[in-house]
Amino acid sequence: MDTSPDRYLQAARRASTERRYAQAIAHFETEWGGLLPASSESVVRYLTHYGDQLTSRTLRVHLAALARWHQQLGFADPTKSYRVRDTLKGIQALHPQPVKQAEALALHELELCINQLAEELADPLPVVRLRAARDQALILLGFWRAFRSDELSRLRIENIQWRKAQGLELFLPNSKTDRSNRGRLVKVPALKRLCPVAAYEVWLNESELTEGALFRSIDRWGHIGEQALNANSVSRLLRQVFLRSGVDPEGYSGHSLRRGFATWASANQWSHKALMDYVGWRDVQSAIRYIDSDGPFGNWAL
Incomplete structure (x- = not known):
């Protein structure tokens, strides 16, 4: 029987959330070419680059993934910067998008x-x-x-x-x-x-x-x-x-x-x-x- 604390830490996380966060980190590093640990200014540039390509909801998930990556490894969380928050608000204001929903089964x-x-x-x-x-x-x-x-x-x-x-x-x-x-x-x-x-x-x-x-x-x-x-x-x-x-x-x-x-x-x-x-x-x-x-x-x- 596994008695290590890691299994309890893993149980606290939803598998679907883990997948989305891993994809978000890969997107920041591989797709955009960002470096980790990241600075708040690099996060602002990342948001600016994808502000008109990704939904604000997706960007919020990516910020949450970045925040947890830094917190888990003991680094300062760059997403807490007021410039990051204001950039996201600006994206939401300039690129409003309706929430896509599945068709209701009648x-x-x-x-x-x-x-x-x-x-x-x-x-x-x-x-x-x-x-x-x-x-x-x-x-x-x-x-x-x-x-x-x-x-x-x-x-x-x-x-x-x-x-x-x-x-x-x-x-x-x-x-x-x-x-x-x-x-x-x-x-x-x-x-x-x-x-x-x-x-x-x-x-x-x-x-x-x-x-x-x-x-x-x-x-x-x-x-x-x-x-x-x-x-x-x-x-x-x-x-x-x-x-x-x-x-x-x-x-x-x-x-x-x-x-x-x-x-x-x-x-x-x-x-x-x-x-x-x-x-x-x-x-x-x-x-x-x-x-x-x-x-x-x-x-x-x-």
Whole structure:
């Protein structure tokens, strides 16, 4: 058993954040040719160079990566300079950009996907049935619980309690908004149609999995992988299902499930508080970002 403190330090960091920070440092050093440790003036020149090429959100991530690199190695943090902060503010003022968001998966498109997967579940080839069962469970759980891709990829069977025809209780050890890693217990309801609980049952029966990662890769011969499905694979998986279902996949990603549920819930008169509590958002602005809502123009609408 590993008793070194490094494993605890590693556990405190999200893998996705680590990847983004590593890419940011490589961009500063290799792409731009910056030197580390960096001075505040070099960081200002870096921001100026990419101010009209990268979004301010991306630049903030790069600054955070640079800040942590310097802090971890005991160097003064050059990103704290007022010139760095003012340069970023100036970039935001001169190059405002709308936030790019994934298309929300509407209920009609969700039904088309699940109908297609239902046909594939009756296919004589075991590998086709296996993938259909996995994809159906992933899509329905992701939609009705508004899960992020990384949350879906981290679901483990031993953390799920299944009460047939009633619902599921899932324990999420950590998530993007759970900075203290306390974990969160969420419930998934059994529904009359498009039921995530029934889809979960089908997937377990087809896969015969009893522990470990819930969603995994499946190769061409129908072998199920040992490790969890990579979170970055969720968007590709969804687009493949959309194509087979006759749905144009343009603009859709793993976040389409989360946005789709938020939009559906808003249209069905969920209050902002109820939606925030269910999904796990901390502030109203986070919820509003995911909701596509139409103004009530009534008879004035074309």
